[in-house]
Amino acid sequence: MAKVVFKVGDDVSTDIIYPGRFMATVLPTETPQYAFVDYPEFNAKIKKSEFPPQSIIVAGKNFGCGSSREQAASCLKGPDFVVIARNFSRIFLQNAINLGLKMVICPAIEANEGDELEITAEQVVNKTSGKSFPIIALPKARQAIIDAGGLIPFARKIVLDAKGRH
Amino acid sequence: MGMTMVEKILARATGQSAVKANDVLEPRVDLAMSHENGALVINQFNEIYKDTGLEAKVWDPSRIAIIFDHRVPAESSKTAGNQKKIRDFVAKQGIAKFHDIRGDGGGICHQILPEFGYVRPGSVVVGTDSHTTSHGALGAFSFGIGATEMAAVWALGKVLNVEVPGTIKVVCEGKFKRHVAPKDLILHLIGKLTAEGANFKVIEFHGPAIESMSTSGRLVICNMTVEAGATSGIVPPDAETLRYLKEEAGVKEAPELFGPDADAVYDQVITINVSKLQPQIACPHTVDNVKPIKAVLGTQLNQIVIGSCTNGRLDDLAIVAKILKGKKVAKGTRMLIFPASTRIYLQALKKGYVATLMEAGAVVMNSGCGPCLGVHQGALADGDVALATTNRNFKGRMGNPNAEVYLCSPAVAAASAITGVITDPRKKGE
Numbered sequence: 001m002a003k004v005v006f007k008v009g010d011d012v013s014t015d016i017i018y019p020g021r022f023m024a025t026v027l028p029t030e031t032p033q034y035a036f037v038d039y040p041e042f043n044a045k046i047k048k049s050e051f052p053p054q055s056i057i058v059a060g061k062n063f064g065c066g067s068s069r070e071q072a073a074s075c076l077k078g079p080d081f082v083v084i085a086r087n088f089s090r091i092f093l094q095n096a097i098n099l100g101l102k103m104v105i106c107p108a109i110e111a112n113e114g115d116e117l118e119i120t121a122e123q124v125v126n127k128t129s130g131k132s133f134p135i136i137a138l139p140k141a142r143q144a145i146i147d148a149g150g151l152i153p154f155a156r157k158i159v160l161d162a163k164g165r166h
Numbered sequence: 167m168g169m170t171m172v173e174k175i176l177a178r179a180t181g182q183s184a185v186k187a188n189d190v191l192e193p194r195v196d197l198a199m200s201h202e203n204g205a206l207v208i209n210q211f212n213e214i215y216k217d218t219g220l221e222a223k224v225w226d227p228s229r230i231a232i233i234f235d236h237r238v239p240a241e242s243s244k245t246a247g248n249q250k251k252i253r254d255f256v257a258k259q260g261i262a263k264f265h266d267i268r269g270d271g272g273g274i275c276h277q278i279l280p281e282f283g284y285v286r287p288g289s290v291v292v293g294t295d296s297h298t299t300s301h302g303a304l305g306a307f308s309f310g311i312g313a314t315e316m317a318a319v320w321a322l323g324k325v326l327n328v329e330v331p332g333t334i335k336v337v338c339e340g341k342f343k344r345h346v347a348p349k350d351l352i353l354h355l356i357g358k359l360t361a362e363g364a365n366f367k368v369i370e371f372h373g374p375a376i377e378s379m380s381t382s383g384r385l386v387i388c389n390m391t392v393e394a395g396a397t398s399g400i401v402p403p404d405a406e407t408l409r410y411l412k413e414e415a416g417v418k419e420a421p422e423l424f425g426p427d428a429d430a431v432y433d434q435v436i437t438i439n440v441s442k443l444q445p446q447i448a449c450p451h452t453v454d455n456v457k458p459i460k461a462v463l464g465t466q467l468n469q470i471v472i473g474s475c476t477n478g479r480l481d482d483l484a485i486v487a488k489i490l491k492g493k494k495v496a497k498g499t500r501m502l503i504f505p506a507s508t509r510i511y512l513q514a515l516k517k518g519y520v521a522t523l524m525e526a527g528a529v530v531m532n533s534g535c536g537p538c539l540g541v542h543q544g545a546l547a548d549g550d551v552a553l554a555t556t557n558r559n560f561k562g563r564m565g566n567p568n569a570e571v572y573l574c575s576p577a578v579a580a581a582s583a584i585t586g587v588i589t590d591p592r593k594k595g596e
Binding site for chain 2: 011013015016019020021023024025026027038061062065066067068069070071073087089090091094095098099139140141142144145150151152154155156158159160163
């Protein structure tokens with residue numbers, strides 16, 4: 001079980017998650033300092049590492065729309081957030097899978113900041129409100145990458161297998 | 167069962183006779199493009215090879231393109247460091263399609279790729295930039311990916327685990343009225359589809375209004391398909407594509423033309439009559455918040471931006487120069503112009519557009535992404551309102567979350583520069 005620490009609405013773009021003016025910072029170890037930087041209160045808590053791992057961000061539809069900048073996913077992976085959204089924009093979804101950021105597609109999710117949620121294989125249970133909401137599985141094409149823990153270990157295995165064949 | 171354009175391209179890229187939507191494939195890549203975020207791709211690429219005992223060599227240096235455009239010239243020592251890291255990598259790996267910061271052969275990646283003939287009909291193109299959708303204008307399947315995805319492409323030469331996207335067919339009938347442009351068509355379509363309406367789908371453009379559209383206009387509409395969430399936009403290559411490749415991109419061999427099968431299966435078919443379109447404006451703070459211009463006429467403007475991968479080409483500068491000739495940019499309004507490439511800049515100089523624009527009071531900047539994504543140049547103050555021919559108006563986009571950005575066509579931007587408020591370029595009664 002984990003707590004909702006931040007709630008945002010529909011169509012939250014990568015310019016809100018990780019503004020373009022910080023794009024010169026690229027390393028996943030350095031990006032979390034600029035996560036939601038234009039929301040100073042939330043950003044300050046991220047910088048002070050106030051959130052326990054797997055703390056939850058709840059979003060509306062089309063989370064991560066806009067730019068392909070991977071910083072938008074890596075800045076949330078650093079503090080080990082879980083993002084529950086009504087749905088995700090394609091490039092953000094792929095970036096997040098590639099980096100091992102945990103995402104849950106939950107089209108009917110109702111939750112407020114402070115609510116305690118339990119995420120199972122089929123549903124999100126809001127322990128605070130007592131309501132449950134079904135989950136839609138992530139794209140099956142990417143399951144092998146999720147299982148490998150991200151695209152880097154997945155691709156590393158492919159290059160090593162190719163070497164083994166020579 | 168017939169195939170859509172993208173199904174045909176993906177069948178060929180995987181050596182199969184047929185594929186259909188939702189199949190999972192690993193298509194070979196014809197061209198892999200990055201810009202300054204190549205610095206992150208390099209980092210992730212080296213991570214793949216870490217502790218493997220293998221040398222980190224890209225699969226095919228002739229198929230990788232790197233173009234500096236997001237921060238040119240470097241606005242900080244950090245960016246300069248990223249650019250240096252990329253230059254070193256380019257030299258070490260032998261990457262030929264590299265466009266550094268130069269007055270010859272520089273510019274925005276989505277202009278450089280078509281201009282230099284790097285994109286061909288039927289190609290699979292990936293880029294670490296969401297507006298990689300642009301190159302569907304030449305009949306390629308071209309889509310944006312993240313840096314780690316690109317690192318895997320550099321290593322393996324293919325995109326792993328791609329689901330064949332479904333396709334929305336958009337049929338554009340009629341003829342554009344004066345001062346109504348491809349930009350107005352795509353803004354109208356995004357408003358109709360919404361920001362997520364084409365998520366995980368391709369938009370295939372057809373109809374007489376597309377057939378009579380220049381490659382420049384096709385680049386505008388494919389560029390912005392991503393603002394409806396689309397994986398890509400695509401236009402069937404035709405005589406205009408051949409003309410562009412031969413005359414403007416200097417491609418010697420004539421590529422094969424192809425289109426979708428007559429019985430291709432589409433998720434949705436939308437018909438738009440462009441004759442009925444009026445100038446469209448995307449209002450703050452989402453690109454799908456589209457209104458006909460009459461709804462926002464008279465909105466006060468602090469800054470006007472002409473440029474970006476969407477609308478910074480020669481035909482855009484031509485119409486802006488024509489409207490501004492002998493006129494002045496309104497007092498209290500700043501006008502910034504960013505030609506999409508140095509080739510376009512030079513052409514605009516030779517045609518006298520640059521002089522016309524400067525005499526009107528516009529500032530003509532060097533080619534690059536400029537203020538479009540709020541990285542450097544032309545940032546907005548709190549409370550500022552901008553009107554731009556660019557592609558995004560998200561909160562914070564032009565460098566300040568307390569400012570507003572409206573999006574429009576070059577003709578609307580030019581007419582508005584003279585008055586300092588959002589202005590319809592059409593004369594009364596048109």
